[in-house]
Amino acid sequence: EDQVTQSPEALRLQEGESSSLNCSYTVSGLRGLFWYRQDPGKGPEFLFTLYSAGEEKEKERLKATLTKKESFLHITAPKPEDSATYLCAVQAGSGGSYIPTFGRGTSLIVHP
Amino acid sequence: SQTIHQWPATLVQPVGSPLSLECTVEGTSNPNLYWYRQAAGRGLQLLFYSVGIGQISSEVPQNLSASRPQDRQFILSSKKLLLSDSGFYLCAWSVQSNYGYTFGSGTRLTVV
Numbered sequence: 001e002d003q004v005t006q007s008p009e010a011l012r013l014q015e016g017e018s019s020s021l022n023c024s025y026t027v028s029g030l031r032g033l034f035w036y037r038q039d040p041g042k043g044p045e046f047l048f049t050l051y052s053a054g055e056e057k058e059k060e061r062l063k064a065t066l067t068k069k070e071s072f073l074h075i076t077a078p079k080p081e082d083s084a085t086y087l088c089a090v091q092a093g094s095g096g097s098y099i100p101t102f103g104r105g106t107s108l109i110v111h112p
Numbered sequence: 113s114q115t116i117h118q119w120p121a122t123l124v125q126p127v128g129s130p131l132s133l134e135c136t137v138e139g140t141s142n143p144n145l146y147w148y149r150q151a152a153g154r155g156l157q158l159l160f161y162s163v164g165i166g167q168i169s170s171e172v173p174q175n176l177s178a179s180r181p182q183d184r185q186f187i188l189s190s191k192k193l194l195l196s197d198s199g200f201y202l203c204a205w206s207v208q209s210n211y212g213y214t215f216g217s218g219t220r221l222t223v224v
Contacts, residue, residue: 034212043118043202043215044156087156099171100213104155 002027004090006103013110016077021086021106024070029093033071034100035064036087044087078110114139118203118216125223131176131190133219135203138184143205145186146213147178150200162186198223 003026013019025033032051036044048057050066057064061082063074073086085107089100118135125131137143147159158171160178168178175194179187186203200220204213 036212036215041218041220043204043218044213046212046214049212089156099158099161102156104153 002090002092002101004088004101004103006086006088006106008106009104010107011109013075013078013108015079015110015112018074018076018078020075021073021108022070023073023088023090023103025088025090025101026069027090027092027101030068030090031093031098032091032100033066034089034091035071035073036089038085038087038105040085047086075108078108080110080112083108083110114205114214116203116205116214116216118219120219121217122220123222125193125221127195127223128192131188131193131197131221133188133201133203133221135186135188135216136184137186137205140184140205140207142183143207145180146204146206147186147188148202148204148215150202150218156202159188193223195223197221 005024007022032049034049035047037047038044048064053066053068055066061076065072085105087105088103091098091100115138145162148156149159150156160168160170162168162180165180165183176190200218202218203216206213
């Protein structure tokens with residue numbers, strides 16, 4: 001069974017204090033790993049897709065990396081507006097439907 | 113550009129009443145469509161997905177059903193709501209199965 005675990009569940013940072021969120025996965029035949037940002041009461045917003053180990057993608061203060069077992073979302077010099085829940089989803093190659101499995105998310109709060 | 117519309121934003125319904133949530137996508141053809149439910153602390157649970165008109169796959173047995181009467185319209189229904197149907201319902205679309213999803217703004221359903 002495909003499993004996706006995100007850690008920590010919650011993270012509090014001071015503005016400017018860089019950190020990383022982790023998404024570890026156990027799947028058979030990774031097809032893609034997705035990161036989303038979700039603000040309270042809203043739908044998730046797509047951030048990145050990573051397809052193979054060693055791949056990296058950046059967007060403003062966010063950088064996503066991928067290994068064969070986990071992905072990190074690095075947040076550099078965060079601002080209060082980066083506060084949100086960050087979701088990771090993994091898509092595996094078995095079954096044919098390629099429905100991704102979502103983690104439970106990391107709730108990030110950045111204090112000014 | 114592609115957009116996704118989901119309504120209503122908030123709904124309070126009595127137990128035993130029917131339900132109809134609608135989702136429409138603009139700016140694309142033959143999208144993959146999805147209905148998710150998000151419960152606090154439990155992450156995103158896939159309810160239904162559709163790869164074409166009239167093609168519906170269900171991931172979990174439940175009190176709900178889905179239909180896709182038109183290419184870009186996806187409807188979530190129930191004949192009689194249960195208390196356990198309360199939650200945050202999200203519609204999403206993707207151009208292909210291994211692409212990131214675009215989510216709607218969600219419907220907060222409270223069954224009383």
